[in-house]
Amino acid sequence: MQISISLDSNSEHSLQNQVFESIREQILSGHLKSGMLMPSTRILNEQLSVSRNTIILAYDRLIAEGYLFSKKTVGTFVNPNLPEDSLMLMDENSKNTIKRVQDKEKSTPKRHPVAFQGRVQALFNPYREKLDVDFWVGRPDPQSFPINIWRQLTLKNLSHSGSSMTEYHDPAGIYDLRKAIADHLRPARGIECSPEQIIIVNGIQEALNVVSRVLIKQDTPAVMECPCYQGAAYVLESYGAKLHPVPVDSEGLDVNLLPDKETALAYVTPSHQYPLGATLPLERRVRLLDWARDTGAYIVEDDYDSDFRHQGSPLTAVAGQDRYGYVIYMGTFSKSIGAALRLGYMVMPEELVEPARTAKALMDNGHAWLDQAVMMEFITSGAYLKHLRCIRRTYLSRRDTLIQELQNNFGDVQLSGLEGGMHLVWHLPESLPEAKEVQQVAQDAGVGIYSLPAAAAHDFGKKGYRERALLFGYSSTTEDQIRDGIARISNALK
Amino acid sequence: MQISISLDSNSEHSLQNQVFESIREQILSGHLKSGMLMPSTRILNEQLSVSRNTIILAYDRLIAEGYLFSKKTVGTFVNPNLPEDSLMLMDENSKNTIKRVQDKEKSTPKRHPVAFQGRVQALFNPYREKLDVDFWVGRPDPQSFPINIWRQLTLKNLSHSGSSMTEYHDPAGIYDLRKAIADHLRPARGIECSPEQIIIVNGIQEALNVVSRVLIKQDTPAVMECPCYQGAAYVLESYGAKLHPVPVDSEGLDVNLLPDKETALAYVTPSHQYPLGATLPLERRVRLLDWARDTGAYIVEDDYDSDFRHQGSPLTAVAGQDRYGYVIYMGTFSKSIGAALRLGYMVMPEELVEPARTAKALMDNGHAWLDQAVMMEFITSGAYLKHLRCIRRTYLSRRDTLIQELQNNFGDVQLSGLEGGMHLVWHLPESLPEAKEVQQVAQDAGVGIYSLPAAAAHDFGKKGYRERALLFGYSSTTEDQIRDGIARISNALK
Numbered sequence: 009m010q011i012s013i014s015l016d017s018n019s020e021h022s023l024q025n026q027v028f029e030s031i032r033e034q035i036l037s038g039h040l041k042s043g044m045l046m047p048s049t050r051i052l053n054e055q056l057s058v059s060r061n062t063i064i065l066a067y068d069r070l071i072a073e074g075y076l077f078s079k080k081t082v083g084t085f086v087n088p089n090l091p092e093d094s095l096m097l098m099d100e101n102s103k104n105t106i107k108r109v110q111d112k113e114k115s116t117p118k119r120h121p122v123a124f125q126g127r128v129q130a131l132f133n134p135y136r137e138k139l140d141v142d143f144w145v146g147r148p149d150p151q152s153f154p155i156n157i158w159r160q161l162t163l164k165n166l167s168h169s170g171s172s173m174t175e176y177h178d179p180a181g182i183y184d185l186r187k188a189i190a191d192h193l194r195p196a197r198g199i200e201c202s203p204e205q206i207i208i209v210n211g212i213q214e215a216l217n218v219v220s221r222v223l224i225k226q227d228t229p230a231v232m233e234c235p236c237y238q239g240a241a242y243v244l245e246s247y248g249a250k251l252h253p254v255p256v257d258s259e260g261l262d263v264n265l266l267p268d269k270e271t272a273l274a275y276v277t278p279s280h281q282y283p284l285g286a287t288l289p290l291e292r293r294v295r296l297l298d299w300a301r302d303t304g305a306y307i308v309e310d311d312y313d314s315d316f317r318h319q320g321s322p323l324t325a326v327a328g329q330d331r332y333g334y335v336i337y338m339g340t341f342s343k344s345i346g347a348a349l350r351l352g353y354m355v356m357p358e359e360l361v362e363p364a365r366t367a368k369a370l371m372d373n374g375h376a377w378l379d380q381a382v383m384m385e386f387i388t389s390g391a392y393l394k395h396l397r398c399i400r401r402t403y404l405s406r407r408d409t410l411i412q413e414l415q416n417n418f419g420d421v422q423l424s425g426l427e428g429g430m431h432l433v434w435h436l437p438e439s440l441p442e443a444k445e446v447q448q449v450a451q452d453a454g455v456g457i458y459s460l461p462a463a464a465a466h467d468f469g470k471k472g473y474r475e476r477a478l479l480f481g482y483s484s485t486t487e488d489q490i491r492d493g494i495a496r497i498s499n500a501l502k
Numbered sequence: 503m504q505i506s507i508s509l510d511s512n513s514e515h516s517l518q519n520q521v522f523e524s525i526r527e528q529i530l531s532g533h534l535k536s537g538m539l540m541p542s543t544r545i546l547n548e549q550l551s552v553s554r555n556t557i558i559l560a561y562d563r564l565i566a567e568g569y570l571f572s573k574k575t576v577g578t579f580v581n582p583n584l585p586e587d588s589l590m591l592m593d594e595n596s597k598n599t600i601k602r603v604q605d606k607e608k609s610t611p612k613r614h615p616v617a618f619q620g621r622v623q624a625l626f627n628p629y630r631e632k633l634d635v636d637f638w639v640g641r642p643d644p645q646s647f648p649i650n651i652w653r654q655l656t657l658k659n660l661s662h663s664g665s666s667m668t669e670y671h672d673p674a675g676i677y678d679l680r681k682a683i684a685d686h687l688r689p690a691r692g693i694e695c696s697p698e699q700i701i702i703v704n705g706i707q708e709a710l711n712v713v714s715r716v717l718i719k720q721d722t723p724a725v726m727e728c729p730c731y732q733g734a735a736y737v738l739e740s741y742g743a744k745l746h747p748v749p750v751d752s753e754g755l756d757v758n759l760l761p762d763k764e765t766a767l768a769y770v771t772p773s774h775q776y777p778l779g780a781t782l783p784l785e786r787r788v789r790l791l792d793w794a795r796d797t798g799a800y801i802v803e804d805d806y807d808s809d810f811r812h813q814g815s816p817l818t819a820v821a822g823q824d825r826y827g828y829v830i831y832m833g834t835f836s837k838s839i840g841a842a843l844r845l846g847y848m849v850m851p852e853e854l855v856e857p858a859r860t861a862k863a864l865m866d867n868g869h870a871w872l873d874q875a876v877m878m879e880f881i882t883s884g885a886y887l888k889h890l891r892c893i894r895r896t897y898l899s900r901r902d903t904l905i906q907e908l909q910n911n912f913g914d915v916q917l918s919g920l921e922g923g924m925h926l927v928w929h930l931p932e933s934l935p936e937a938k939e940v941q942q943v944a945q946d947a948g949v950g951i952y953s954l955p956a957a958a959a960h961d962f963g964k965k966g967y968r969e970r971a972l973l974f975g976y977s978s979t980t981e982d983q984i985r986d987g988i989a990r991i992s993n994a995l996k
Contacts, residue, residue, distance in 0.1 A: 021688070021689060022689065025689055029692075032818075072817060073784050073817050073818055074783050074784025074785060075784060087784070087785075089785055090784070090785060090788060117795065117798075117826060118795070118796075118797065118798030119798050119800075119853065120717060120764070120765070120766045120767065120798045120799055120800060122716055122717065122853075122854065122857050123715075123716065123717055123718055123719040123722065123766075124715050124716045124717075124857045124860070124861055126857075126860045126861060126864050127860065128673075128859070128860045128863045128864065129863065129864070131670040131673065131863070131867060131868075132669065132670050147668060147669060148668045149668070150664035150665035150667075150668045150669075151664060153664045153667050153668055155660060155661075155664060155667075158660065158667075159657060159660045159661075162656055162657075162660065163653060163656075163657065166649060166652060166653045166656065167649075167653075170644035170645060170647045170649060171644035172842055173644075173647050173649075173652075173839075173840040173842045173843065174641060174642045174643070174644045174647055174839075174840035174841060174842060174978070175626065175641060175644075175840075175841055175842055176625040176626050176841045176842070177842060179622075179625065194515070195515060195516065195519055198523075209866075210866045210867070210869075210870070211866065211867055213863075213864070213865070213866055213867045214865060214866035214867075217864065217865045217866065221617075221618050221740075222616055222617065222618045223614060223616065223617055223618075224617055225617040228617065239864070239867075242864055243864040243865075246715075246861075246864055270614070271614070272614045272617075273614070289568050290567050290568025290569060290581070290584065291568060291581075291583055291584060294584060301611065301612070302612075303612065304611075304612030304613050304614050305614055306613075306614060323566060323567050324526075324567060332611060345667075345668075346667040346668040346669075347668060347669055347670045347867075348666055348667045348668060348669055348670070348671060348870060348871035348872070349667065349870055349871075349872075350866065350867070350868070350869060350870040350871075351870075359613065359616075360616065363616050363618045363620075365622070366618070366620045366621065366622045367618055367620060367740075369622045369623065369625070369707075370620050370622065370623070370707070370711065370733070370736055370737040370740055371707070371708060371711045371737075371865070372703075372704045372705065372707050372708035372711065372844070372866075373625060373704070373705055373707040373708075373733075373841075373844070374625075374844070375704075375844060376704070376842060376843055376844040376845075376870065376873060377842035377843075377844075378842070378843075378873075379870060379872075484668070
């Protein structure tokens with residue numbers, strides 16, 4: 009017998025693959041019947057003018073997968089044991105329609121429902137390619153990425169790494185990096201912790217996910233700053249947390265409004281409140297810690313951009329002021345080095361170390377080894393501190409230029425969040441339209457500036473800052489770009 | 503007035519830091535009273551014999567953090583606005599005990615309870631350092647790690663990467679890598695999918711975590727192979743799944759025993775059943791797909807070591823046989839390149855793409871950029887296929903040596919899982935003790951071989967394979983090591 013197979017020599021698929029697929033299709037469609045004798049490989053190779061070996065290999069694979077079977081000295085047959093039910097019958101009216109599919113589709117195909125409910129946080133401006141100057145928030149300066157030393161350390165670690173690259177490591181992170189971080193945190197943030205308390209994660213977002221897994225179930229109450237970082241609110245709510253927003257004023261979280269009732273955690277950004285930029289004063293920190301002890305709530309301290317303190321000395325973290333182990337501290341290298349590294353860490357109170365380590369292992373078996381090894385040496389060699397000093401200077405002078413340009417173009421501007429970090433907030437004067445509109449005008453002029461919702465800030469639908477505040481990230485724009493950008497906005501608004 | 507500060511010049515903390523901490527402690531302990539006038543920096547610098555600048559910087563920081571405040575021309579004071587409640591009173595009987603802490607500790611400090619319940623899967627043998635020959639499962643050969651090309655590609659990508667390293671990227675993974683994987687899967691596994699359906703994860707474990715988030719809530723039913731991979735069972739149960747174990751026989755999952763009732767998913771390893779090693783025959787695959795359509799369940803196909811097919815041609819994945827989009831396909835580079843890379847992928851049915859992408863974003867904002875860029879070029883340059891061909895040969899001859907040595911030492915051994923993969927199973931003869939005991943005897947002789955529970959396999963407490971099966975991973979042991987290891991076991995058992 010002859011069977012119909014058409015081959016396309018220009019196809020990206022090999023001839024062997026085309027023969028295999030064509031026969032497989034014809035068996036599944038019922039065109040080649042169960043138990044039928046197949047043409048010999050010699051006949052097929054003559055018919056198709058391809059090498060006999062190609063046919064033999066295609067047959068071998070069809071046999072291996074159970075579509076065909078061969079009887080010695082007799083020949084090769086279509087497997088008669090394929091469940092009848094699996095074969096699709098061709099609709100006689102149309103070669104391309106398969107009856108079985110139609111039948112199933114009429115009775116809407118069953119699908120187990122999706123259990124997950126969640127919304128996704130903003131990670132970058134979707135229009136970024138169209139902008140000449142982008143004041144996106146929390147993005148480090150690309151020119152300052154420590155590329156030479158990073159290459160050096162990467163090369164060094166890759167030269168003796170066969171077994172390090174092929175094995176699994178501790179899901180909490182390699183010990184030497186955790187020790188380097190613990191040693192860094194003591195002087196830098198006033199935090200006393202052991203390497204065992206540290207878990208390497210791929211950034212604040214994963215740290216929040218670990219915390220959610222460990223502490224949150226359906227309707228668990230959690231206190232949030234209002235406004236706050238979107239990614240925190242969205243991940244907590246995706247695990248069913250009942251979010252209790254507590255307003256932020258010019259000094260940060262209003263600790264007098266913390267709820268009396270039982271709460272799993274309070275998510276806070278004391279160094280540089282996201283998005284408004286206040287630094288939480290000592291009195292409020294002390295009250296916050298007392299509240300934690302009274303209610304049993306954990307304080308989740310997101311210290312995302314504390315490395316950049318432009319006025320005054322660096323502040324001790326709340327975790328450094330905590331004497332009773334109520335603070336879960338989160339740090340990241342996304343802001344100080346680069347977000348694409350996906351490297352951060354969390355410091356857990358003793359009793360949460362084991363649950364967090366287990367949650368992290370079940371989530372992803374731990375972080376890639378090479379980046380951890382490189383980061384460890386980057387810290388212990390002193391290169392990290394040097395890098396921080398260098399970008400601090402850069403960011404400070406960019407901040408100053410931005411303030412200057414806003415004042416030059418708009419007079420007596422009301423700004424917040426100046427003391428540190430990588431962005432500031434302009435509270436719009438009444439003479440200007442709403443934040444969303446100013447954002448659009450700027451975008452049309454090729455400049456990215458951001459109202460709260462656009463900048464991954466969440467305000468629980470409350471009116472106020474959303475309408476009148478604009479965020480300017482200044483860490484990844486040069487001073488020339490800052491001057492150009494603010495001038496463009498000023499002109500566009502006239 | 504004078505205050506007591508003792509400095510240690512050998513301390514790892516700077517003098518400035520020691521001054522800061524000492525004063526901070528004394529304020530918090532109530533030793534320095536609210537509103538009290540502090541000694542001037544000049545007096546303190548004379549008292550302590552350290553530079554005046556050191557004292558000024560320490561004071562600046564104490565002022566910045568709100569512990570002190572200064573009045574022009576008057577002096578520096580302890581902040582009287584510190585909440586009384588926050589100050590810890592020294593116990594008069596003991597300098598080291600703080601009353602407040604005692605009081606609180608008497609009434610056991612409140613802690614919000616941990617919501618998470620989970621157990622951790624085995625990732626490596628905890629005694630690995632003590633072994634001379636380790637037949638641990640699923641570990642690639644360290645000597646075969648493609649270190650030269652990996653270095654080359656890493657260097658190349660690091661040379662022009664300032665902005666790529668500092669920015670966030672698509673949480674589902676960089677598009678070019680997803681396209682490279684889609685192009686690889688078509689000929690290699692018979693899977694037709696678009697790059698948009700692919701989500702880059704850090705390995706099978708993260709893929710399972712994404713699936714759990716998307717499909718599982720409390721008491722959601724999920725079918726598992728019995729025995730199966732621990733990490734899959736543990737992550738699903740940590741989300742509350744009700745696991746329904748279906749027995750595995752010598753041909754893999756017994757599809758006749760699949761439950762009739764509604765099920766969210768069936769987790770399967772058709773290429774090389776973990777742990778027993780069978781390859782699921784075509785008839786069973788077809789029945790499995792039919793079952794999925796009848797019940798609406800998704801098939802979660804873990805194709806962890808399908809790259810190594812030692813007998814017969816490579817098999818099309820179940821995902822390649824699926825015409826209705828019921829299969830969630832998972833692949834990993836942990837077995838084919840190295841587990842420490844933490845790089846894998848999943849192919850999602852259309853309707854699950856968006857929920858999975860959102861879950862991944864909320865979990866960790868996506869994967870590190872550099873490894874993705876390197877992997878993309880590793881695949882598109884053809885180096886990946888070349889690497890696979892090379893290690894396939896290595897693993898095949900190691901497998902053959904292992905079979906040979908087992909036969910030489912133990913006669914007519916009963917083995918399973920030989921057709922492919924990186925490990926095989928020895929079903930112990932009655933003359934030998936239980937698997938756990940043989941494992942211990944081997945370990946005492948410096949050789950790692952593994953009973954099911956030790957090798958991250960889960961059998962739902964069912965008796966059977968646990969007592970009589972031993973796993974031998976052969977991919978990371980040289981042929982000399984294999985000969986040595988089996989001889990040692992043989993001697994030790996005599």
